[in-house]
Amino acid sequence: MHSDPSPSLRPRALTVSELNRQARHLLETSFMQVWVEGELSSLSRPSSGHWYFSLKDQRAQVRCAMFRGFNQRIRQVPKEGDQVRIRGKVSLYENRGDFQIIVEHMEPAGLGALQQAFEALKARLQAEGLFAVERKKPIPDTPRHIGVVTSPTGAAIHDILTVLGRRCPGIPVTLYPTAVQGQAATASIVGAIDRAVRHNQADVLIIGRGGGSLEDLWCFNEEAVARAIAACPIPTVSAVGHEVDVTIADFVADLRAPTPSAAAEKISPDQAAWLARLTETRQRLASAASRYLRQQEVRLDQLAARLRDPRRQLQEKAQRLDDVELRFRQAISQRLGRERTHSDHLAQRLLAHRPSRRIGEQTQRVDQLGERLQASLSRQLEKRNQRLESAARTLNAVSPLATLGRGYAIVSSDNQTVVRDPATLSPGDRIRAKLAKGTVDATVSSVNTDSD
Incomplete structure (x- = not known):
């Protein structure tokens, strides 16, 4: 063991x-x-x-x-x-x-059918090398003219112009309007890209639209649009839908931005950054700040890994509360069902055993038992009296008192021993004689042992 x-x-x-x-x-x-x-x-x-x-x-x-x-x-x-x-x-x-x-x-x-078509076209274009990193053109750090291929009435152009106006309002912007949804959108987008190339003014081209369903964004998954973007000599930025939306245009473009606003952020220089680069002191400050921020980001990531997201805790608490609520409802329903069944059973039993009938039956039985008990007590008393009288007669027959009543006496010595033989006495001994009525104390004067 x-x-x-x-x-x-x-x-x-x-x-x-x-x-x-x-x-x-x-x-x-x-x-x-x-x-x-x-x-x-x-x-x-x-x-x-x-x-x-x-x-x-x-x-x-x-x-x-x-x-x-x-x-x-x-x-x-x-x-x-x-x-x-x-x-x-x-x-x-x-x-x-x-x-x-x-x-x-x-x-x-x-x-799923659209997704399959998406994956098939993606695989074919990737095999042709349209997604290769080495074929992507660099985006200029300071564009002189920005072209935008999108709807003139959509939210995308508004978001792009708002960001550019805030970051660098001096850069001119040209809109190449196009449909971004529906059957005619594919040819319209290809035509807008062609106009931008022929216009030969923009040195970067944003292509995109705001968010929508998979069907709404499908024109950016068409092969014609993908090949037009790939063949465009102007560096292109794909900005289609929200951050979670992914299209073929994102893979073909030279740069992918999660939203139209983010595209404007990526390609526009910040005026504050220009001013920061004017002096070497600011450059060293920016470099030191960058190193410090990286260190703090690492520390923040470490702390974030140890700190649970409060939203997740709230979600878990909400899920636990819902679980308790569902179990509580089930328990109440089951309890009510059991109580209802028990109540019905008791009602049936009560109906089958009516108190008035039961009381009458029990009253009659009590009367019968009372009569039987009275008769039994009478018989028992009679038998006990007879036995007592018989025992009294027997006891009286053998009682010493009866013998004393006929004139006999019981003689005992000083030590209260009953004297049966006179030889046990000597003259001068004290004796006591018990008679039928009272006792007599005496002194032995002589002892006679004769039987006569």
Whole structure:
């Protein structure tokens, strides 16, 4: 038999909370963002406004949570059995140890055909080298003229002009208007790029539009637009949709910006930076500040890795509250069902055993038992009296008192021993004679042992 190792040599055991926290951190850092497609089932929408559901296929399923801030963007609420595509982050609900996806976007799975076309064109153009880094033209640090290919009425041109007006209002901007949505958009975008090339004024060209659905942005995934961007001699910046939107134009362009505003930020020089470069002192200050900021960023990243996001904690608390609410409702429903069933059972029993009938039956039985008890007591008393009289007669027959009553006496010595033989006495001894009525004390004057 082996003895247990010393406590100091035993490996430290994790608590369940520590294990789940480490597993959640590992999942969230290993899967930054995923797209998953499947059938929606077990959809629950508690009063908090959050959605909880499962996504399944023929062999497996995964739990999902979509919080109110994200599901409010869904145009049409999904229903059980819908085929959907979701984008989100892999995580773990620590309180129950449930593997789950925190969903940030949901769309019908029917968009898969467009996604397949996107991937097919992307692979073909990439094989041709249109995405190669070595073919991309550098973006000028200080552009003299900026061209913009977008809709004249959309939000993109407004955002671009606003940023340029703030950062460097002296740079001229030329708009090459085009449709950015619909069947005619592809040819319109190609034509606008061609006009910009023929105009030969801009030394950088922003091509893009504001956000929208995959169908809205599809013209920027067309092969004709991609080849027009690739063939453009002017350095191009793709600025299509929001930060999460990715199009073929992003891969072909010389620079990809997450939004139109970001594109204007990237290509426009900052007047404050120009002034900062006028003196070498400011250059050294900027260099020192840059080094300090990098050090602080590293420190901030280290601290951020140790500090949990308050929003995630609030989401977990909200999810836990919803879980408690659902379990509470189920418990109340089950309790009410049991109490209702028990009440019905008692009512049936009460109806079958009416108190008035039971009282009458029990009263009659009490009367019968009372009569039987009275008769039994009488018989028992009679028997006891007879036995007592018989015992009294027997006791009286053998009682010494009866003998004394016939004139006999009981003689005892000083030590209260009954005298049966006169030889045990001597003259002068004290004796006592018990008669039928009282006693007599006497002194032995003589002893006669004759039997006569």
